[in-house]
Amino acid sequence: MTPAERLAALRAALATAGVQGFLVPRADEHLGEYVPPSGERLAWLTGFTGSAGMAVVLPDRAALFTDGRYTTQAQQQLDPTLWELRHIVEQPAADWLKQHAAGQRIGYDPWLHPEAALKRLEPSGVTLVPLPSNPLDALWADRPAAPAAPAIPHPLQYAGLSAEEKRGAAATLLQEAGEDAAVLADSHSLAWLFNIRGGDLAHTPLALGFGLLRADGSAELFMEPGKVPPGTRTHLGNAVTVRPRAELAAALEALKGRRVRVDPEATPAWFAERLRAAGAAVTAGEDPVRLPRACKNPVEQEGARAAHRRDAVAMARFLAWFATAAPAGRETERSAAERLLAFRREVPLFRAESFPAISGAGEHGAVIHYRATEASDRPIRPEECYLIDSGGQYLNGTTDITRTLWTGPGPAPAALRERYTRVLQGHIALATLRFPKGVAGPHIDAFARRALWEVGLDYDHGTGHGVGSFLSVHEGPAAFSRAAKPVPLAPGMILSDEPGYYLPGQYGIRIENLLLVREAEQRPDQVKPFLEFETLTLAPYDRNLIKVAVLSPAERAWVDAYQARVLAEVGPACDSATAAWLRGACAPLG
Known part of the structure; x- marks a missing residue:
């Protein structure tokens, strides 16, 4: 069936079921961010493949709601003659339903929605009707079988x-x-x-x-x-x-x-x-189980450190290779991601990527969760911005790292370097923060944005998410995001620190390390206990993109100390050629 035929068939099924509309979340019955192919109902119906979103289908119109990570992607994947695109935060589904469906009966699959999400739709004035079976499942003739891998x-x-x-x-x-x-x-x-x-x-x-x-x-x-x-x-x-x-x-x-x-x-x-x-x-x-799982025990914490040290060797090999390969212009987004995966596969205890690598050159870097396909794959050209966001699943830890790179051989434009450096300033501001116990992620998200805000810039995604221990790369309940629940940060939590800046049609910038929450040293005048972050990720920043004059002396000293640590901890585990490259990449900023 074509997308139009699928939508028409669903509407016919809804009429038979006695409802005027239907909610299609991007979820399976476990409500996780990642779903097996058998749970990709939203993608089957709409063509949108992002990991967050919900469609609402009415007799005469339909809309897809997603967040800032996916708005550009959704614009590319949706048929605008069939679907309206709405920002799930700024234009919530409840408001859209109130405008277009108040008083109507809207069906839903009770396996795919938590009660809290349904409650948030109550102000819309619709009557929500649980259906005994999902009408999409009867229409999806070639739906994959449910996974059956052993525990x-x-x-x-x-x-x-x-x-x-x-x-x-x-x-x-x-x-x-x-x-x-x-x-x-x-x-x-x-x-x-x-x-x-x-x-x-x-x-x-x-x-x-x-x-x-x-x-x-x-x-x-x-x-x-x-x-x-x-x-x-x-x-x-x-x-x-x-x-x-x-x-x-x-x-x-x-x-x-x-x-x-x-x-x-x-x-x-x-x-x-x-x-x-x-x-x-x-x-x-x-x-x-959710909060105890997020607060890693000492064995899990040490496992995370060890996994990041090993992952850092694969990243160093990749970055050294890329420094030579990129200016030659013979690589593509997919070939670069495959090379990084090949390096990771040689690392002990590696089991899989923690998510499909986001490998975006030039304008594709501005698509926040871009995925290079056979159709979209393009060459990585000299003298452009390249963003690589990737991670590994190791038996003792999960990694997630983003680096933005200049392909060379010529210098990066001054405006690009300034924006990269402001993103780096936000990244440093969060990594170096000391804060009292009881503070939650939404309370400190702005620290990572301040340098961008000073010049009227921002990014439309959270600054960081929790990360599991050989589990999901996206883990609750804590997050650095204005939209997150104010869950107090606690020792043992691991979160990402990933501010960014995106100029649609030109480039994207994101810098990401993982941080471990730990107790901070008690100072004589403290009236309450404080916490701080330990940086787990070990990989140099691209000095070709850093505008040193924008950094404060303290920020510059932090970068130099961090990169010296990278060299000390990662260099001895690298082959001689990679170690030589790493010494230059980690030298003090000039």
């Missing part, structure tokens, strides 16, 4: 705490809240809580499933039996029962009269609907 144990030497210890700590939280059980719909929580990993997603090592954690520390894991081999069942132990997903409804019905925690932001509405129908008392509360 495998994650060794204690990398996890740091046993699954029994983790379950006990989470169960204590339920006991303190007077709750009998908690629904676990986020497969990241299952992975961390049970010390298992899997291969159901291309870049995030998850075994997709659901769980029920009980206040006595026992648990039920709902996965198809074929996904849990004998060795994994032994690893899970007698306190964990493995049941097929078909038994999930019956398990919820058995909780009649019990108090059950459901995270309204991270659990499909189907669960709360089923529990209430069964006579259970649903209590709204955060997934009890």
